[in-house]
Amino acid sequence: MVMRDVQPGQRNEAGIAAVKAELAAALGAKFQTGQSFREQHAHTTTYLPSQLPDAVVFAETVEDVKAVVKACAAHKVPVIPFGAGSSLEGQLNAPSGGISLDMTRMEKVLRVSAEDLDVTVEPGVTREALNTYLRDTGLFFPIDPGANASIGGMTSTRASGTNAVRYGTMKDNVLSLTVVTANGEEISTGTRARKSSAGYDLTRLFVGAEGTLGVITSITLKLQGIPEKIGGGVCGFPTVKAACDAVIMTIQMGIPVARIELLDAMQIKACNAYSGLTLKEQPTLFLEFHGTEETVPLQSEQFSMIAQECGGEEFHWTANAEERAALWKARHNAYWAGRALAPSLNGFSTDVCVPISKLADCVAETQADIEQNGLLAPIVGHAGDGNFHVLLLFNDKDPADIERVEGFVQRLNRRAIAMGGTCTGEHGIGQGKMSFLEEEAGPALALMRTIKQSLDPDNIFNPGKILRPAR
Amino acid sequence: MVMRDVQPGQRNEAGIAAVKAELAAALGAKFQTGQSFREQHAHTTTYLPSQLPDAVVFAETVEDVKAVVKACAAHKVPVIPFGAGSSLEGQLNAPSGGISLDMTRMEKVLRVSAEDLDVTVEPGVTREALNTYLRDTGLFFPIDPGANASIGGMTSTRASGTNAVRYGTMKDNVLSLTVVTANGEEISTGTRARKSSAGYDLTRLFVGAEGTLGVITSITLKLQGIPEKIGGGVCGFPTVKAACDAVIMTIQMGIPVARIELLDAMQIKACNAYSGLTLKEQPTLFLEFHGTEETVPLQSEQFSMIAQECGGEEFHWTANAEERAALWKARHNAYWAGRALAPSLNGFSTDVCVPISKLADCVAETQADIEQNGLLAPIVGHAGDGNFHVLLLFNDKDPADIERVEGFVQRLNRRAIAMGGTCTGEHGIGQGKMSFLEEEAGPALALMRTIKQSLDPDNIFNPGKILRPAR
Known part of the structure; x- marks a missing residue:
């Protein structure tokens, strides 16, 4: 379903050769064509296969960037800007080849x-x-x-x-x-x-x-x-619904919560094992409050009352920096904790975002889908925004497993769109979600195409991303 | 200076006649061509002369809007969307004629x-x-x-x-x-x-x-x-600089102030006379805090300390709804209070916005400019955003007065742009600020033109606004 969009695009061989020659002469050691450089710059934190650029330029100045863009524009060759290489939907692949423009040396x-x-x-x-x-x-x-x-x-x-x-x-x-x-x-x-x-x-x-x-x-x-005081803690709930109800009430009451993260029971199991936590395996909210000596305790108490009203456990918060750091380190390592549930499998993280009133339904239906299809897939969510991630653990050498996962991803995206949400809250479209963007945007896609065509008439900037070639 | 952009544009007489005939037949009483309708729809809260549309359509449904746009697109005739008629830079004028598309009946x-x-x-x-x-x-x-x-x-x-x-x-x-x-x-x-x-x-x-x-x-x-509790009050300062320093510290400390408005001494004089206030004629901040029973007093006390540190008067706040309402009614009537300073003169309100660190300098230089040029022009500002308004009182029948005012407006806009700010924080470009947008945007203006041309190739949507015809 999504793999089909990772096809090689048309290559402008003559243009690529000309740009390589020009940039090699102009940029010296900032221009690299070695296999390892090229591989590293098409490596994405994703299940999508790599598509290597023809060369990498390590830009050091705006003038370097202009030189690359001018050369690529003159010869109609792709330019793919590269930051840290941590994007998740194949944003850095080079389906039509071209120049990966590495910006890491512009770090002032x-x-x-x-x-x-x-x-x-x-x-x-x-x-x-x-x-x-x-x-x-x-x-x-x-x-x-x-x-x-x-x-x-x-x-x-x-x-x-x-x-x-x-x-x-x-x-x-x-x-x-x-x-x-x-x-x-x-x-x-x-x-x-x-x-x-x-x-x-x-x-x-x-x-x-x-x-x-x-x-x-x-x-x-x-x-x-920087807030004068930071407090935070965890709160377990019997169901995803109960946890989401607490989130909705927190937002509705205008409590200026700084973080309110949902981890499902599977993700808690993974974090316990990976990060040495000892939490009960149940839907759990991780919270953080930013404010003053006076307001952080107030916010925490307000949340505590809400949690109890929604059937949650007692909420203990702490301003202790070490305890908080351990908690958020575990949250940030959720991906690696999830991967460690099945070290022999590959993993990829996909995200959707729905109106917050639909979050409980969307997560619950998604969990049922995971179970029905025998998938292993912990869920973490930026619950206050209605945004959540599913980490799919699967064998990327097994076509049947890939097909199962792609079917799941399609249902997940359509579920979110049908609930008035979006196919991605924060990962972007890249190559992996172009078909879902088409479903979500409908006739607005034509406007996006018009904008792309008018600002980049020769399609040199990161071609084959966001918008599929018109068929 | 700015008046020169209020020129008649080219009129497509044949197209206009065709659209009028089509829409009259299709829309019945929703289509109006009477002089009073046309005058009312080109009336803007501004010094700019009116440029009347050829007809007014009172849209009641999306289908009405589509019908108007399709007819106007087919005949390349302008469509000017009309809301409440309260825009300030000539956004509703019809320099090339066309249809004013009144949206007031779409009010569900x-x-x-x-x-x-x-x-x-x-x-x-x-x-x-x-x-x-x-x-x-x-x-x-x-x-x-x-x-x-x-x-x-x-x-x-x-x-x-x-x-x-x-x-x-x-x-x-x-x-x-x-x-x-x-x-x-x-x-x-x-x-x-x-x-x-x-x-x-x-x-x-x-x-x-x-x-x-x-x-x-x-x-x-x-x-x-709706906040559980609202508090607010006024605080006088010896200088605009002192008031702005208090604003900067308030923002920097992260006090979530809901409103922090600057009125200069002239504006206070005007409000005293018009709204029956008895404030000392000096630079003054009007404040409002939104929060809970606990946080509003805290915020108010924090501001009070800041104000004293910056040389302000003692800050008295109140949660009394009537007192607050009187204060904000006076603030909202600042325009009419200003106009009442010189009832025989016309007035127009212009705005710029600068980084908050430049607000004191920008206001002080602007006050000096007002004084040097013998203008009567009170100032009110959304100080927390670095945005302020000057209400210029002048004789719009006197070419010398118009010239003096336009010279002032030009200097004001260039001053704001030179300080890293923008020629308008909230009024928009319309017809009145097209030349300043050119100065501010520089080469980015070409991108705006490209976007306009690609989304509206026949230039039917509100032509002659934001972007001047390319020369």
């Missing part, structure tokens, strides 16, 4: 303003590096997709993660961008003003475009003050 | 979900009507641009207002839209999921497009729970 923090709570970074800065840099300012950048992704990649996939419920997604946290567009020139999509009504929202057009409309060369981000 | 609330905190409305629903409708749900829609604007119009100008500092702008509060595009068909730009990484962000493309890319036919909005 260009400016920071503590007064304005904003920062401008090059795209290769990772979220962990940024927060290390910011440590002395009392500020932090909240978006946390789990992986130590690059800010450029996070921008391009409209990433979010555990604390989007409080701080929003990349859509909400990017103030402006600079982008090298198809003519090889750099534009600025906005200003540092907190809001603007000045023309079309170009910033939001590039956020989530997965590198298909241009190459991001810098990102200006909103920052947050 | 289509659905509401208390569990998901969202609602879907037709574009003619006003923000006050929406909040009246929601009263029994415990929810409210926070965006408050002052005027009782329509939700469709607010979406199209990316509106915000006094409490954007807490709740964001329309950009942040629209979940998805339905839009009739240039082929006369309706698309949906997204789902009700709280977040999505599924393809290009079409929703944000239409938010703020001022009707130049399509006609919005429904809007799905996020809602907020």
